[in-house]
Amino acid sequence: MTTADLLGKILQVAIGLAVFAAIVGLLIFFIDRAPKKGRDYWQLVGFLAPALILLAVGLIYPAVRTTSLAFLDKSGNFSLENFVWTFTQPAAIRTLINTVIWVLLVPTISTVLGLAYAIFIDKSRGERYFKALVFMPMAISFVGAGIIWKFVYEYKSSGREQIGLLNAIVVAAGGDPVQWLQTDPINTFLLIVVMIWIQTGFAMVVLSAAIKGIPTEQVEAAQLDGTNAWQRFMNVTVPGIRTSLVVVLTTISIATLKVFDIVRTMTAGNFNTSVIANEMYTQAFRASEIGRGSALAVILFILVLPIVIYNINVLRKQREIR
């Protein structure tokens, strides 16, 4: 990076911010000086226009366009060939199956681990430090997490000293080192581990807050009744945090359906590890198969839709209760 480059970049940001400030300033100016007639209307337009125009151009129109692209063949005629491809080609089917495996395993395991951890550390000494350690992966990028775990899975040919932790353990136990990320189907599960590593912290923090919301009297009453820890957990804790459990499960499911960076960074979808979001990128932006990419985007949308609606419903009910 030369000084000129750096200068150019700083200049860009400065100009960008200045132009933005000017646009907002101008808007406010017109909002204040709106004509007396229909004043409220013009002010409203001033406040709403930037956001609504951006959303229309950048989200609504593209979503409609992507949907139509999914139903067009290369010469621009209506056809279902993109979807046929998705559900018949072995590689594409594998992508769908992998996505299903991801979305079955990540939310359940993350939630169980997060809940267990939240209960184990509840009211213990140094609780916040315990929490910070497990929550930390939420802060870093999926790319960073990908590198961190790729190092754990690193392979050296047998006979050489292993530098990847996993292979070192395998060798120490008397086994032969494995090329983890190239070995189907274990590689998909190892990628899933990375996502679990990230999402457990989220589950833990949400559920921990929910556990603290359970009235102490209920726990004490259960204790006086002579219940053991497991009974208390099943009959007091779980019902008390049911809404939060659902929210955590659905939220992690949505994040998992859209997972892209981890697969992209660690295997780029090779060795049968691809998932929908990664395949969408590969098809649309690497293979120039716009139609197939769009079809995959539509499938992703359809998969996410019911979970999001359910999630919103739960949240709305919960707010009514509150």
Next chain:
Amino acid sequence: MSSVAPADLPIKDGEGEIEVAVEGQTGKTGRVKRRLTSRGATIAALVIAVLWTIPTFGIFVSSFRPAELIQDTGWWTVFQNPGFTFDNYADVLLSPSQSSPQLGSYFVNSLAIAIPATIFPLVFASMAAYAFAWVKFKGANTLFILVFALQIVPLQMALVPLLQTFSVVLRPGQEWIHDIIPIIPVQNYLPIWIAHTIFALPLAIFLLHNFISEIPTDVIEAARVDGASHSQIFFRIVLPLAVPALASFAIFQFLWVWNDLLVALIFSGGTQDAAPLTQRLAELVGSRGQEWHRLTAGAFVSLVVPLIVFFALQRYFVRGLLAGSTKG
């Protein structure tokens, strides 16, 4: 009911905070406390905590080891095979040679992308949120529900057409800017700023609306009676009161952009001119996956900013993250 609702900015009673004060409790709760924490549970918690930390720790230790040692010995043998160096960091950040990753440049890009891409949506969204909450108009509800519903559209649905639109609409503008100010490359930050702004809006409007609409009506009415205009109310009353929500969202959005890969891959052009750290690192993993001295140091360079934010602003950070957890 005080269980956490992630799609809400939980400002009220400190939900979703990591540091929930428990130390000062005594009496009855103290008794429960002892009974709930058995020794086995503590050990299990310790095991999980260690398991969760080891991978990151391994990268951290390795980033300070000489290249040959990383390649030939496990990082856990660091005491048997001692070696400490800053060379890896110097190499990835500062070395001008073509073969080094030259992350310094990409680090600047990440900052140059993330700061405006946080400010732009924050301003536009708070304006829209104010209008939805405090300007009465026909169809307000329908419009708000539409914006709210846009949250469920995955990024993937927008990428292809948006890229096409940009290449038609923005590209000439970028070339024009380059002609006037040659120091700014054709591939500038504009597309990626706009893309991030658009993708942030639905969530931002929704969250800020939740907060802004709960400002007491009396406060707004009093200002109106005093003759304040909409813009005065917005700047003098609403924005100052909404600072906690703005801060939470700003931190969330900054980290989201900083950690993003997908949007960068599509809108940055992939060169030193505008690509962020994440994109460069992902590329390095693909092309030079064996150069662990560079990858470990590079990974840590990209982790440093989120970790600082995490430890310095934990409270806002957790709130923001919980609130935005379905974004993307």
